[in-house]
Amino acid sequence: MTGYFVQAFIYLIAAVIAVPLAKKFGLGSVLGYLIAGVIIGPVTGLVGKETVTIQHFAEFGVVMMLFLVGLELEPKMLWQMRHRLLGLGGLQVALTTGLITIIAMVFGQPWQTALAIGLIFSLSSTAIVLQTFNEKGLSKTQGGQNAFSVLLMQDIAVIPMLAFIPMLALPEIADAAASLKEASEHHQELSLVSGLPSWAYALAILASIVGVIVTGHYLSRPLFHYVASSHLREIFVATALMLVVGIAALMSLVGLSPALGTFLAGVVLANSEFKHELESNIEPFKGLLLGLFFITVGAGINFSIFADNLVVILGLTLLVMLSKAAILWLLAMIFKINNSDRWLFALSLAQAGEFGFVLLSFTMAQHVIAPDVAAILQLVVALSMFLTPVLFIAFDKIILPRYRDAINQMEFDDIDDCGTVIIAGAGRFGQIVNRLLVANGIKTVMLDHEATQIENMRRIEIKSYFGDATRPDLLHTAGIDDALMFVVAIDNIDNSVALTHHIKKSHPKLTVLSRSFDKGHSYALRQAGADFTINETYHSALELGAEVMRKAGLHPFFVEHKKTLFAQVEQDASDDLYQKWSNSEEEQYGSDYQKLFIRLEQAIKSAMGRDRLDKHSASERGWTPPPKGYDKKL
Incomplete structure (x- = not known):
């Protein structure tokens, strides 16, 4: 028992020290967990052989994460995403598998092994990407939403992969995998489908999926009502865990992906009135297990194999990531993912995924990939995951600033119209003001310094201009000398106060009406000369x-x-x-x-x-x- 306490303390203190430091230096929590694992594993040797066992346990964090993802997706939303799921996601899996398969065959691997390697590296890390998107606020961007569609398709694709890989077995490597075979046979004692004919196996899988859907739709509500009537929060937590663990166990017993089963259950429960209670109960366990999973990835790096094959592993990692990024970039062009979102889409999915470890173990057990090759590929998977936070840092520090600079260097529009009211800011607030005025015959000129926002307005045929409202020459062209009112609807607090001050100083007779965020902002605007201020949330609240x-x-x-x-x-x-x-x-x-x-x-x-x-x-x-x-x- 003492040994378990010591090991748990080592993992926890590594996370407590490394993750806040990584966040402080802008590296992200995922890289912090990976660094913590490297330090307590290969560097100091504080943890050892138990890392692989813990990693299998920590992979349950991925299962929980997909359950939570499913809770956010109603079946109607999935149907609306079908084009991106099948088109963008399906093409990514197919093209990446084909390219990696060709590369593996060039390196002398049999086509069966090469195809299995292609399938493994076609998957990306759902855990790292979604975690980083949430931390950096990228989930709602065009690149983030398309990346999510691809990740979702990859998770769904795991099922046919698990069914197809045994067909690629190579008898000549069976002896090398004898020990793994014994372990596999031992595991089959807990299988409900071992020894069944193919038609019966298919029926068992279909029955399991239908069972999850029917149970989730019809039986979950009475169960949750029964548990909620006890008014004991810990029992509801136990019920939520029981649900996720039970579905994962069922999927494993019939040879399916536990993560996909729980994702399906989450989708079924997306319309449940207990959805938010389930999320709040599962979220802490998911976060802790995902962090533990990332630590074990770092701790599991075998430095002796890494040192002996340093050039090969580094070369293969870069080759895989460049190949995936090239295909993703091509798909981004085809599906019209533009500007910095194209880079975000390509870089965020360029790594291998956590399911790579699962599939590598499965391919060894099925005699498709030799153990020595699998050992190197495991390091390639781990290293690509390790490099992913670095790619996000490069996106933040190098790519995004260049696109912002390019937008800043764009020439402002020539304003060919004048209005009674000039509106600075084409965001959600400014749009409503503009639509109301235009609908009542009041001429407006709407300005915004974000080119992408102006493009969005023009797509829906709302007339607006790209320009900086603090530029005197631009305001003169917009007809400020003859305007009656000026509406300040920009998002930045300091800029809105500065603009109000500038307008009242240069055009003191002009009526300035401004949006504020809170009382302090409203006071600052009044102090700057605003004739009227309104808190954007006041009337709605x-x-x-x-x-x-x-x-x-x-x-x-x-x-x-x-x-x-x-x-x-x-x-x-x-x-x-x-x-x-x-x-x-x-x-x-x-x-x-x-x-x-x-x-x-x-x-x-x-x-x-x-x-x-x-x-x-x-x-x-x-x-x-x-x-x-x-x-x-x-």
Whole structure:
């Protein structure tokens, strides 16, 4: 027992020290885990033979990750992704397998072994790529979404690979894999399909898949309701783990990929009302096991084999990664993945994946790849995974800045129109303002310094211009001298304040209306001269709160009155709060401001407690229809 405690402490302290340091230096958590594994494994020898056993256990983190991925994908969404799944993902697997197979045959491998190697290296690391995408906020980019489609197709492709690889067996390497064969035979004692004819094996697989779908769809809800009625969180955690472990065990017993089985279960449960509870319970286990998996990859590097075959391993790693990146780049061109997203797509998937270790063990057990070749290929898989965070760093530090510089060097559009209102910022906020004004016949000129945003606007036929709103010559061309109003809707807080200050200084008679993110930003904009500011989340939050009250059974008139009263009290107090904020030289949110804010909250509560159903304010009585033809006078 003491030995287990010592080993667990070594793994944990390595992660605790290395991962925060790696994150601090911008290397990412994955590279931190890999470095920690190298240090406690090959470098210091603190961990040894148990690494392989722990790695098999840690691979369950990949299974859990795919279950969580499945929870985020509704079947309808999968159907919508079918073109990218089958087209982009299918072509990547097929082309990469073909190219790697040819390369392996050039190096003298039999075509059966070469094809198995091609299948192994056609897969990329779902764990590393998705983890890095989440950390760096790349999941919603065009490159990130297409990479996810390819990873999903690769995970699905593991099933036919596992079924096909035994057909490539080579009798001449059976003796070299005798020990592995014995281990395989021992494992078959836990198989439900060993010795079955092919038709029965196919039926068993089909029954397992249908069983997962039917159970997840019809039986999971009563089970979760039963468990939830106990009001014991630990039992719900146990149920979530039982579900994932049980499905993984079933898939293993019928010879299928546990990861694919749990992914399928996640998709089935994507519409369940218990989806978020499942995510919150599985996420900590997934994160811990994935980290352990990456540590074991680093700890499992055999430096003696690596040193003896240094040139070969390095050469093969670079050859594999360059080959995959070239195919990915070609597919990115075909499927019109542009600019930096094309680089992200190609670089993020250029490595081998964690399933490579699984397939290598499987191919050795099935006498397809000789053990000595597999040992070298394992190091190639590990090294390519080890280099992947470096590729992401290169993307952040080298590729992205070049594309930004290229955009900055682009010439601004020639503005051939003038408007009553100039809008700086073509984001989600500026777009809504622009659409409302244009729909009511008010001429606008919308500017944005992000070329990609302007391209998106033009695709949906919204007129906008690429340009820097702080440029006096550009504003002059846009007709600022004759404009009545200027709307500041840019995302950057400091830039919005600076732009407001610049506009009011150079055009003091121009009315400036600006979007703010919070009270502090609103105060800074008012200080810079803004005539009107609006918190982008204020009215949406107010309306949502009102809807909650309506859903709770309160009368709509009563709710509308309380909402209006809340906004009025806030508005009445805003000037006092701003004055206290602007006059505080040392601490703008000091004790005086805090006391004033507390009084505001008390005033709101007091106003909410008053009942005046028979007394309507002047603003409420003022909601009468305007006379006919009033708009023609505007």
